[in-house]
Amino acid sequence: MGGRGTFAAGTEVAYSYQTVGMIEGVKILQGLNGKHSLPEEAHSSMAYIKLKPDGTFHEMRIYDKDHYLVMEIAYHPEPKLNNGNRIDNVLHVHEYQRDNFKHRHARLLTEEEMKKYKKFFKGVKIK
Numbered sequence: 001m002g003g004r005g006t007f008a009a010g011t012e013v014a015y016s017y018q019t020v021g022m023i024e025g026v027k028i029l030q031g032l033n034g035k036h037s038l039p040e041e042a043h044s045s046m047a048y049i050k051l052k053p054d055g056t057f058h059e060m061r062i063y064d065k066d067h068y069l070v071m072e073i074a075y076h077p078e079p080k081l082n083n084g085n086r087i088d089n090v091l092h093v094h095e096y097q098r099d100n101f102k103h104r105h106a107r108l109l110t111e112e113e114m115k116k117y118k119k120f121f122k123g124v125k126i127k
Contacts, residue, residue: 056123
């Protein structure tokens with residue numbers, strides 16, 4: 001996948017990610033050339049997954065019909081949701097808006113979201 005899955009001034013953008021596997025039909029991406037996060041826009045997929053180096057789920061980004069990022073499910077420390085704990089990972093959600101990409105408060109997954117997405121949480125101990 002090039003850059004953000006786009007073309008720049010008619011020139012193909014160098015690849016920034018490679019597909020390293022799939023979970024339940026969703027591509028697992030790995031960044032290239034120092035790229036660590038998942039793309040802000042999708043090329044053709046409705047979601048992408050990133051794993052930690054040990055193969056445990058790290059994050060999943062979900063995109064709308066126009067391929068813009070709308071939700072990120074993450075598994076890392078989030079002190080505001082875990083009583084100030086900055087060490088232990090916690091599953092949580094960040095929701096995005098097209099016009100305000102930086103404003104993304106964290107919240108815990110709803111019961112419905114947990115049921116829908118738990119099949120992607122490889123290696124995560126779910127209570």
